[in-house]
Amino acid sequence: MDQRVQAVINIMKAGSDKELSLIELAQAVNLSTSRLRHVFKAEMGISPAQYIKFLKMNKAKELTESTFLNVKQIMNVVGISDGSHFVRDFKRFFGVTPMQCRIRSISAQSRLAKPANK
Numbered sequence: 001m002d003q004r005v006q007a008v009i010n011i012m013k014a015g016s017d018k019e020l021s022l023i024e025l026a027q028a029v030n031l032s033t034s035r036l037r038h039v040f041k042a043e044m045g046i047s048p049a050q051y052i053k054f055l056k057m058n059k060a061k062e063l064t065e066s067t068f069l070n071v072k073q074i075m076n077v078v079g080i081s082d083g084s085h086f087v088r089d090f091k092r093f094f095g096v097t098p099m100q101c102r103i104r105s106i107s108a109q110s111r112l113a114k115p116a117n118k
Contacts, residue, residue: 004029005043008036012052018079022048056080057093064098065105071098 008025025048026036040048056078063074071083080086090098 002039002043004031004036005040008040008048009044009051012048012055020052053089054093057090060086060090060098061094061101064101074098 007029011025011028012020022033022036026033029036031039037047040051044051046054059078060074060080063069063077067074069077071086075081075083075086087097090096090101094101096104
């Protein structure tokens with residue numbers, strides 16, 4: 001993998017809760033924004049913006065399954081401000097709404113916690 005793309009991915013992962021601009025990412029690896037978009041898409045198959053959204057959605061899913069934070073709190077943690085887009089994007093990524101995801105997770109955890117009948 002191109003070292004510049006790897007560096008950008010590392011920056012994205014470290015700052016996935018922040019609003020990272022393409023300009024800042026490009027400057028961090030000494031590329032123009034258009035060149036970064038081109039190199040990133042060639043390596044990853046998606047744009048830098050799509051990858052940032054992917055990271056945020058995965059973090060949101062993790063928080064939905066492992067905490068009791070409400071949707072607004074999760075949005076704040078992952079750096080998303082638009083609630084209607086968040087729920088729509090979450091459903092597009094995972095096939096369920098955040099609430100449905102939480103219910104499934106709680107249900108799965110309770111099944112695992114029950115002792116087996118002998």
